[in-house]
Amino acid sequence: EPPTVSHGQLLFVHEIVARGAAANNLSVRVTGCLRGVDRASCRASLLDPRVAGHSIVVDISQLIDQNLRDDELVQIIGELSIVSGGATVQLLRARTLRNVDGLDLDIFMKAVKAKEAFEQDLAS
Amino acid sequence: FLAYAKVLVSQVLALEEATDDGAELCICWLGARAVQKVEICGVVIEAFRREKRLQLRLDDSTGVVLCVWWDTSFASHQVGRAAAERCAPPLGASMHVQGQLSKFGGEMQIRVENAWMEMDPLAESLHWVEARRLWHHVYKRAFRHPGLARGTRAAHEASTTTVPPSLSRSGAAVAADTSAAG
Numbered sequence: 630e631p632p633t634v635s636h637g638q639l640l641f642v643h644e645i646v647a648r649g650a651a652a653n654n655l656s657v658r659v660t661g662c663l664r665g666v667d668r669a670s671c672r673a674s675l676l677d678p679r680v681a682g683h684s685i686v687v688d689i690s691q692l693i694d695q696n697l698r699d700d701e702l703v704q705i706i707g708e709l710s711i712v713s714g715g716a717t718v719q720l721l722r723a724r725t726l727r728n729v730d731g732l733d734l735d736i737f738m739k740a741v742k743a744k745e746a747f748e749q750d751l752a753s
Numbered sequence: 754f755l756a757y758a759k760v761l762v763s764q765v766l767a768l769e770e771a772t773d774d775g776a777e778l779c780i781c782w783l784g785a786r787a788v789q790k791v792e793i794c795g796v797v798i799e800a801f802r803r804e805k806r807l808q809l810r811l812d813d814s815t816g817v818v819l820c821v822w823w824d825t826s827f828a829s830h831q832v833g834r835a836a837a838e839r840c841a842p843p844l845g846a847s848m849h850v851q852g853q854l855s856k857f858g859g860e861m862q863i864r865v866e867n868a869w870m871e872m873d874p875l876a877e878s879l880h881w882v883e884a885r886r887l888w889h890h891v892y893k894r895a896f897r898h899p900g901l902a903r904g905t906r907a908a909h910e911a912s913t914t915t916v917p918p919s920l921s922r923s924g925a926a927v928a929a930d931t932s933a934a935g
Binding site: 634635636637638639658695704706724725726727729730731732733736737740741743744746747748750751 | 761762763764767796797798799812813814815816817844845846847874875878879881882884885888
């Protein structure tokens with residue numbers, strides 16, 4: 630059976646916020662801190678763990694059976710969509726979530742840069 | 754050739770087949786090496802049971818690949834166990850998968866031989882770094898038998914000492930061939 634979804638491109642919350650409307654329909658994998666989990670509205674916020682002041686809204690309707698806690702460090706794979714209301718909001722429709730509490734973010738950032746350099750080497 | 758090559762999913766999807774006999778199990782070129790087995794590490798984004806097999810899709814942020822785990826496949830240490838249905842791992846779980854390359858319906862897949870859940874949140878990142886290291890230092894370099902390298906050095910040394918002219922010429926010829934191939 631052919632793949633039904635694209636792979637989640639590794640982006641951080643501040644990078645998604647910076648892209649604005651250009652991030653619409655992008656499949657992404659984002660690492661961040663969960664905040665304000667609301668099961669009634671199926672919404673939570675995902676805060677950037679390294680760059681203060683950046684967050685996106687997460688639709689957790691597909692994850693409602695999972696044990697979600699405020700302030701846990703998580704990695705979410707899902708699709709971004711731009712929701713226009715009074716203000717334009719970036720919404721991440723989460724497909725999968727895993728807890729990554731204890732992840733060394735410095736080493737993770739270095740590994741991400743090394744992977745991106747590797748992918749560029751392979752493409753050239 | 755029989756070891757599991759540590760790679761990214763994007764590398765698996767871009768592999769060129771080394772044979773064109775249409776067999777389901779593939780031998781492919783990974784740089785300068787022929788490989789038939791790979792190891793990947795990724796997040797489970799789909800998992801579902803089919804008849805006699807478990808099908809997983811793993812996403813390692815470079816691509817998505819289908820991994821097929823037949824109920825009757827066992828690692829060598831499990832020989833003798835009865836076949837049992839494998840349970841689907843939870844979505845979002847990080848997993849290592851080792852298996853054989855195969856192609857079905859034009860899509861490159863992995864026929865799972867070993868798979869295990871990964872609890873360390875850094876494990877996937879370390880796999881990327883290791884895949885990169887192995888690519889640069891092993892896979893994209895032509896294989897050289899260590900014995901051939903020693904023979905070349907010995908022949909070169911022999912050619913610079915007092916030796917019969919015929920051996921000196923053959924020693925110089927081997928050194929020239931090896932340096933030309935390198």
